[in-house]
Amino acid sequence: MKKNETIISMNKICKSFPLEIGGVQQVLFDITFNIQAGEFVAIMGPSGSGKSTCMNIVGALDTPTSGTYELYGQNISNMTSDDLARARNEHIGFVFQNFNLLPKRNVLDNVMLPLMYRGMSPEERIRRSREMLHRVGLENFETYLPTQLSGGMKQRVAIARALAGEPKLILADEPTGALDSKMGNEILKFFKELNKDLGITIVMITHEFDIARYANRLIHIYDGRINYDGPIPASEAVLVKKTNKGQK
Amino acid sequence: MTLNDIFKESWLSIGGNKVRSFLTVLGIIIGVMAVVIMVAVGETVEKEITDQFSSLGTNTVVIRAGAAQTGGVRSGSRQTLTIDDAEVIAKLPDVAAVSPIQTSGAQVVYGNKNWSTSMMGVYPDYTTVQNIEIEYGSFFDTTAVRNASTYAVIGPKTATELGMDKNPVGEVVRVQNVPFVIVGVAKERGDSAMGSQDDMILIPITTLKKRVQGSRFPNAVSMIALKLFQDADNSVVIDQISAMLRDRHRLRAGDDDDFQIMDMKQIMETMTTVTGYLKLLLIAIAAVSLLVGAIGIMNMMLVSVAERTREIGIRKAIGAREQNIIIQFLSESIMISFIGSMIGLVMGVGLSQGVGRFILGYNVPFSAWPVVLSISVAVIVGLASGVMPAIKAAKLNPIDSLRYE
Numbered sequence: 001m002k003k004n005e006t007i008i009s010m011n012k013i014c015k016s017f018p019l020e021i022g023g024v025q026q027v028l029f030d031i032t033f034n035i036q037a038g039e040f041v042a043i044m045g046p047s048g049s050g051k052s053t054c055m056n057i058v059g060a061l062d063t064p065t066s067g068t069y070e071l072y073g074q075n076i077s078n079m080t081s082d083d084l085a086r087a088r089n090e091h092i093g094f095v096f097q098n099f100n101l102l103p104k105r106n107v108l109d110n111v112m113l114p115l116m117y118r119g120m121s122p123e124e125r126i127r128r129s130r131e132m133l134h135r136v137g138l139e140n141f142e143t144y145l146p147t148q149l150s151g152g153m154k155q156r157v158a159i160a161r162a163l164a165g166e167p168k169l170i171l172a173d174e175p176t177g178a179l180d181s182k183m184g185n186e187i188l189k190f191f192k193e194l195n196k197d198l199g200i201t202i203v204m205i206t207h208e209f210d211i212a213r214y215a216n217r218l219i220h221i222y223d224g225r226i227n228y229d230g231p232i233p234a235s236e237a238v239l240v241k242k243t244n245k246g247q248k
Numbered sequence: 249m250t251l252n253d254i255f256k257e258s259w260l261s262i263g264g265n266k267v268r269s270f271l272t273v274l275g276i277i278i279g280v281m282a283v284v285i286m287v288a289v290g291e292t293v294e295k296e297i298t299d300q301f302s303s304l305g306t307n308t309v310v311i312r313a314g315a316a317q318t319g320g321v322r323s324g325s326r327q328t329l330t331i332d333d334a335e336v337i338a339k340l341p342d343v344a345a346v347s348p349i350q351t352s353g354a355q356v357v358y359g360n361k362n363w364s365t366s367m368m369g370v371y372p373d374y375t376t377v378q379n380i381e382i383e384y385g386s387f388f389d390t391t392a393v394r395n396a397s398t399y400a401v402i403g404p405k406t407a408t409e410l411g412m413d414k415n416p417v418g419e420v421v422r423v424q425n426v427p428f429v430i431v432g433v434a435k436e437r438g439d440s441a442m443g444s445q446d447d448m449i450l451i452p453i454t455t456l457k458k459r460v461q462g463s464r465f466p467n468a469v470s471m472i473a474l475k476l477f478q479d480a481d482n483s484v485v486i487d488q489i490s491a492m493l494r495d496r497h498r499l500r501a502g503d504d505d506d507f508q509i510m511d512m513k514q515i516m517e518t519m520t521t522v523t524g525y526l527k528l529l530l531i532a533i534a535a536v537s538l539l540v541g542a543i544g545i546m547n548m549m550l551v552s553v554a555e556r557t558r559e560i561g562i563r564k565a566i567g568a569r570e571q572n573i574i575i576q577f578l579s580e581s582i583m584i585s586f587i588g589s590m591i592g593l594v595m596g597v598g599l600s601q602g603v604g605r606f607i608l609g610y611n612v613p614f615s616a617w618p619v620v621l622s623i624s625v626a627v628i629v630g631l632a633s634g635v636m637p638a639i640k641a642a643k644l645n646p647i648d649s650l651r652y653e
Contacts, residue, residue, distance in 0.1 A: 061565060061647050082569045089567020100562045100650065104264045116253055117567040161566070 006070075007168055007201050008035040008058060013067035015053050027053045029224045030067070037168065040195040040202045042212035042232075044239075045221035052173075054221060055205045059092055059171045060084045072168055089117055093162025097174035099154040101146040107133065107157050108142040114165045132160040136190070152183035159190065163200075170194070172204040176211060188214040209236040249572060258579045261552075269584065272548045276588025277595065279538030280625055284596025284618040286534040290527025292604060292612050297523060299611075301516040307344075308377060308512040309486060311337075311472040311493070328497060328506040330467045331453065334371075336496065337472065337489055342480035345376035348469040350456050356402075356449055357422040358410040365406050367423060367449045369456030369469075377475045378445070385417035385432035388452055396454040400428035404436040405446040423449070426459050482513050541588065542629040549581050549637035553644075560641050561649025570642040577641050581634025586626040593622040 010033050016026040027050045035041055043058075045051035056062040057069060060076050061084070068077050072091050076084060093114075094100075101110045111129040120128075133139050136156040146154055155175060162170050172191065176184030192214055194200045206212050213232055220228035220239050228239055262269045313329040334348040347370045354367035374380065375387050388399040400421065407416055419430045428451060436446050457466040476485055486509050497506055553560070560573060597618055604612035 056647050059565075061650075082571075085564060085567050085569045088565060094565055096650070100558070100565070102559055102562060104260060113563070114566040116249055117563075117569070117572060119249070122250065122252070165567075 005037040006034050007037050007039075007072055008033075008203070009068075009070040010034070010058070011068045011070075013054075013057060013064045013069060015050075015057065015062070015065050027224050028057075028064070031221075031224075031226060032067075033219055033226065033229055035201065035203065037201055038195070038199045039217055040192070040215045041204070041217045041219060042215035043203060043205045043219045043221065044207065044209065044212045045227075046207055049221045050224040051205055051207075051221045055171065055173055055203075058203060059094065059173075060087045085117075089114055089165065091168050093159075093165055093167040093170045095155070095158050095162050095170060095172040095175045097177035099146070099151075099158045099178070101154060101157055101161075103146055106143050106145055107138065107149070110146065110157055111161045111164050114161060118165065129160070129164050132164045133157075135163065136160045150183070151179045152186060155179060155183070155187050156190070159187070163194075167200075169201045169203060172202065174206055175204065176206075184211070209239070249575065254575060254579045255583075257576055258583045261556075261576075261580055262583060265552075268548060272544050272584055273588040273591070275541030275544035276538070276585050276625070276629065277541075277592040279534070279541035280589045280592025280622050281596040281599070282534035282537045283531060283621060283625075284593060285600045286530035287527070287615075287617055287621070288596070288600035288604060288612050290523065290530050291615060291617075292610050293526065294520065294523045295611065295613050297519050298516070301512060301519070306513040306516055307476040307478060307480065307482065309474050309476065309482065309489075310510045310512070311474075311489065312508045312510065313468075313470050314506065314508070329469050329472055329493075331469055332467065333493060333496060334469070334472045334474075336492065337474060340485065340488060340492075342476050342485045342488075344475045344477050345373035346472065346474040347371035347374035347377050348453055349374070349471040349473055350453055350461075350469045351471075352456060352461060354423045354449060354460075356406065356410060358412065358419065361409075361411050363406060363409045365403075365409075365447050365449055367451060367456065367460070369453030369460075370450055371453060374450065374473070377473045380445070381435040381437075382432045383435040384415045385430070387432050387450075393452040393454050396458050397452060398426060398428045398455060398459065399431045399452065401432040401434060401450040402430060403434050403446040403448045406449060407433055409447070421449075424460055482511050486511055538625065538629070542585070542633045545581050545584055545629065546633035546637065548584075549577060549634055550640070552580070553577065553637045553641040556641075557644060557649045557652040560644050561646050561652065564644070564646040565650060573642040573644075574638040577638035578631065578634045581637070582627065582630030585630035585633070589622040589626040589629075593618055 010031055013028055013031040014026065015028040016024040018024050031054060043051050043054060053062070057064050060071060060079075063077055063079065063084070068075055070076070071087060074087060076087055079087065088094075102113070105113075108126070108129055111132055112125045115125040115128060130139065130142070133142060136159055138153060138156055138160065141149065141153065141157075146157065149157065159170075170191070175191070176187055179187065188211065191202055191204065195202050202215070204211070204215060212218050215232065218228060218230065218232050219226060233239065311329060329348070331348045334346050337343060338346040350369040352367045352369070354365060356363050356365060368374075371393060372387050372389055375382070380387075382401070383404065385401075387401055388397065391397075392399050402416075402421075410421065412419060416430050416433065420427050421430065422428070428449075434446070434450075451460075453469065454466070457463045476482060490505065490509060493507055494505065499506065563573065600612055601614075604610045
């Protein structure tokens with residue numbers, strides 16, 4: 001993977017939702033940022049700030065109302081839902097707060113799922129999925145059902161699934177939100193390793209500054225606007241000050 | 249996705265909720281089973297009727313004396329048909345065999361036993377007309393008819409009832425004090441549409457009229473039965489006979505026929521049409537339960553889509569396209585209807601053959617019908633009941649689905 005290759009290019013992204021009582025509610029205002037290959041970025045913001053909507057657009061789960069979003073050089077703003085599905089499958093590995101594993105499929109089947117939709121041969125799927133399970137240290141749990149695993153293990157299965165497709169980008173939505181602090185730290189350290197050792201680009205959504213600190217860059221969203229974009233500040237106070245300023 | 253993937257995914261999903269899947273499959277089992285059994289019932293009835301008629305021969309025509317019943321008044325007491333009519337009909341080119349028939353109840357006495365049966369005065373050609381085969385001895389010939397000989401051919405059941413030997417040829421029985429020499433015994437052939445052919449006594453028609461009945465009109469007969477050649481056109485021959493008889497009986501234009509012509513082929517065609525409708529009716533009733541079964545699948549699939557909203561969201565998030573989701577849900581509904589249809593087919597055929605053949609003793613025909621039917625049901629019902637839920641699933645928005653609890 002080339003360094004300094006632009007993975008994500010958001011240009012004046014706006015998103016608004018129609019309201020049932022009529023009119024629209026705008027959630028994102030002119031969001032503009034680029035993310036280069038090999039970065040570890042935390043997108044932070046309180047609930048209601050629009051960071052989830054932002055993540056949905058970054059994750060190609062949703063399209064912006066206006067502005068352009070290029071994912072790995074492809075403009076996804078006007079893609080059909082099938083094209084979006086293909087883009088997600090090829091470029092993005094998702095890690096969710098509540099793991100989102102299929103409860104009735106065993107660990108190996110769960111990891112293989114994105115590869116199946118990619119149309120990979122069954123042998124290749126199994127080979128690659130085993131490799132990923134080995135990487136997350138769960139090679140002995142192939143035949144377990146997710147319900148038989150601890151939260152941390154489930155999240156590692158989810159990471160293995162995200163890695164299996166060898167994506168350019170891992171998009172983690174509150175990956176530690178359902179874990180205790182010890183397991184959460186483990187997962188975050190694992191992300192750090194992936195980023196450092198394999199050069200995988202990671203975008204992590206969180207509302208906690210302590211978690212955001214594992215990243216190298218912080219994008220703070222407040223009321224649908226970018227409030228801060230830069231290296232991790234020494235303390236959260238910087239962000240608070242800025243929001244207060246922004247409100248005035 | 250390979251076929252194997254699709255199969256595995258569907259199997260795991262169906263197996264994931266065993267009770268519900270079983271109940272849904274049960275709906276299809278009952279539906280297909282009902283249709284298969286009803287088809288078997290219809291086909292059995294049809295076959296029984298066809299068999300009975302074919303034992304008689306479809307190229308048989310029966311002429312009865314007296315007009316058709318009109319307005320409740322039947323002027324049939326007069327015997328309008330004569331042996332001469334039969335002789336004239338016999339000369340028609342399309343007619344293979346003719347026999348005038350006079351029936352009479354008869355108390356047959358043999359030694360110290362007696363048995364009440366039906367006595368028929370006929371011509372030797374009666375054997376051809378009614379497909380009668382002779383087991384022992386032979387049928388009386390035309391000389392016996394001319395001489396009004398006291399020869400008789402009896403049915404096998406009559407012989408048994410009278411306590412006769414296996415081969416009673418040469419024995420003497422009495423009917424109204426007239427002694428008859430048994431010259432032949434008919435071969436057993438079971439019941440037919442015209443009643444039992446095994447319990448009867450056949451004698452020359454002249455003997456019956458003159459010696460047994462002592463009739464004042466020895467020439468009059470109640471029926472004439474005839475057999476046409478295989479390639480004859482029944483309706484043409486019947487028109488010819490009708491015209492000829494009207495002429496012979498000196499009926500004027502506008503007069504009603506003083507005879508009735510029954511064409512077995514036509515009767516059988518009518519019967520076949522009736523049984524065809526009966527079969528359709530039975531299948532239609534059974535098809536309702538199949539429809540209910542199909543609605544059951546659709547219902548289950550809709551519930552399943554709602555329940556698995558989150559799963560659908562996950563699949564879409566990690567790259568499932570709409571067609572992947574549609575195929576997944578369609579293959580589930582097809583698998584359910586396929587399993588149901590196959591079990592229904594086996595149970596339906598098993599029950600109809602088991603009960604029909606071995607308990608009720610009917611010769612239930614095997615046919616390809618139920619197999620074709622169940623396979624089409626599997627595909628059509630599966631597709632029809634799965635399409636709407638599958639499209640609904642495919643159109644789900646991944647964001648909302650992922651958030652769905």
